[in-house]
Amino acid sequence: MVKINDNYLKLPGSYLFSTIGKKVNEFAAANPDKKIIRLGIGDVTQPLTPAITDALHKAVDEMGHAETFRGYAPDLGYDFLRKAIAENDYEARGCDIGMDEIFVSDGAKCDSGNIQEIFATGNIIAVCDPVYPVYVDSNVMAGRGGSYSEITEGFSDIIYMPCTKENDFAPQLPEKTPDIIYLCFPNNPTGAIITKEELQKWVDYANEHGSVIIYDAAYEAYIRTEGIPHSIYECDGAKTCAIELHSFSKNAGFTGVRLGYTVVPKELKRDGVSLHTLWARRHSTKYNGAPYIVQRAGEAVYSEAGKKEIKGLVDHYMRNAAYILNGLKEAGYSVSGGTDAPYIWLKTPGEMTGWEFFDHLLNNANVVGTPGSGFGPHGEGYFRLTAFGSYENTVEAVDRIKKL
């Protein structure tokens, strides 16, 4: 008789964004006349830019002719894309990351969910609280959660690092030493950033304790402030302790195109074993590469035209972020984030919980956001709005919220 993986049963409720989707669909069905504005899930709204669609069309044409048709991609990604990534995202920033340390994938969500597989079940993970749920859920599914407590709203075996107004949404080095540390900057969901000096402390800590940092840099394109690191490899010694995750979703608008990459430096070893080799084995055994046409679209992100267009996309969303930030401040909300990140993190009014404020906003302003508690217990009393709407919708949403 087969036995199921009962770690799955420890997960409270369904995946956050699935729950939100269901709530919004129900509201929409019951209120077909209302114009709902979605600033909840971090999904982009601007179309793919011409450099990208041109590259996609060209690659589709290649796939339609025998001489230029491409079957299975190289396990770890096409060289043309890995080279463009290495040159633009690393070499240009003074980071010593080679193209053979870059693993192309179908997105940072998959990579952030799968990366834990190369580590033993018994490792202790540490996450920020609030946190992007995939880090926690994927580890719980793999048996690293321990038991869930409805009182702490957390798992017994996971180290939570509270990020609240009191510590300026910056995690503190934990008392108990974790084996694996998940960090995401610019942060999802709080929009907080980390300075190079602060990040260097984490790198030094990890090297000292033999921990590994999983660094999620999905939002680096939104950094505007000088001196904020775009990559953890800007810190000394990061190559012996850090894996970095990247997305094309938030810069180039690839949420529906699916492309990402993960950097595992060759110098990164534990138990005398190269993590690069383990991840390569994982990739070649359980993954078959991102579509050729999508990898060509990724390459176009780094073309001269592509860079210009993508800067335009990011500028667009950052104009939204500024509008939300200023509008909510004017309306008397306590807000943070939104200056180097596409997320605005606000304190819910009065004693409202995140889900109460969610319902309040959906019912009375027809605006969808994300309850902070969905990201962890220390997110309770907070709420996330994203800058990924159209400018018109963003303005309308903020104006509606102001009128509440």
Added chain:
Amino acid sequence: MVKINDNYLKLPGSYLFSTIGKKVNEFAAANPDKKIIRLGIGDVTQPLTPAITDALHKAVDEMGHAETFRGYAPDLGYDFLRKAIAENDYEARGCDIGMDEIFVSDGAKCDSGNIQEIFATGNIIAVCDPVYPVYVDSNVMAGRGGSYSEITEGFSDIIYMPCTKENDFAPQLPEKTPDIIYLCFPNNPTGAIITKEELQKWVDYANEHGSVIIYDAAYEAYIRTEGIPHSIYECDGAKTCAIELHSFSKNAGFTGVRLGYTVVPKELKRDGVSLHTLWARRHSTKYNGAPYIVQRAGEAVYSEAGKKEIKGLVDHYMRNAAYILNGLKEAGYSVSGGTDAPYIWLKTPGEMTGWEFFDHLLNNANVVGTPGSGFGPHGEGYFRLTAFGSYENTVEAVDRIKKL
């Protein structure tokens, strides 16, 4: 100090097709004047057909305009594709599978590697020997292998079901009851098929013992013989014991496009838990959907034009299969498969091992095949050739082999 997942270290050598790729690249580099013909890896060579490229172009255009842009796909796939699959692959064959039991993914390799996650580590798996390596390797990585023996060339905790000439390459019901049974028909690598009556025995066995069958139907489009089941759900009771994996790689030539799907019937429960719910949770937590443009290409596979074109692709490859089968028979080889499958399984001449024959063929005929031992110890002494080359190359390869 982080600990690695040392189950990875139990895997002998690297992933089979990575090894072959390296060997071939080395030979090519040393012999730049030789024309190498690749009949090794199961990768297609014919370009995407017009119905597919039209659908891709159209979807790319949609992605380039704000009104028709699509971001994150629904967790389990777009309805338009799930509906087309349910109607064409199931309803049309009299199988009662609903569109909400279909999970769209980026390919059958990923699904066949990931599906084991929803089961407990302690389950005993059974596989055919020889077998597609992903079933074994993904379970070993998850800790279900036990220890590897160089003598048996197998893992202590895995039940191997030998498929040899003596049993007509058909696995026998195992003596010890497995919890999870991997079956693939038409078979990779042997090209063997299973009758509905034989498959019914496995379904009855699984229902009786509470086992779950992972049924890999990636090659069903190649079935020519009447009465051979295209889906395990043609058998009575399969919905309470079987998960089915499908690929678009081998029918529509999507090896570089990446699309597949998995069926988990809602009736399939173990420990009182719906496996459908577990797989949905896995999908929504660790996966972000196949690209919109690729899902539209999948939809086009089921259009009238698409069906006609894809039949043409399969016919093309089956003409190759017939040519290989007949040519090798004429040359005195003992061969099987190739009538309802794109794979030809041949006995190596004399006492040659599979890798010896691999080198012999590469060096003297410049033809790449796959050593049977790469698929498991009972594949030793056999060799796989695929029908996925161009017709011209296939003819040339067979003629070269004949001259050896």
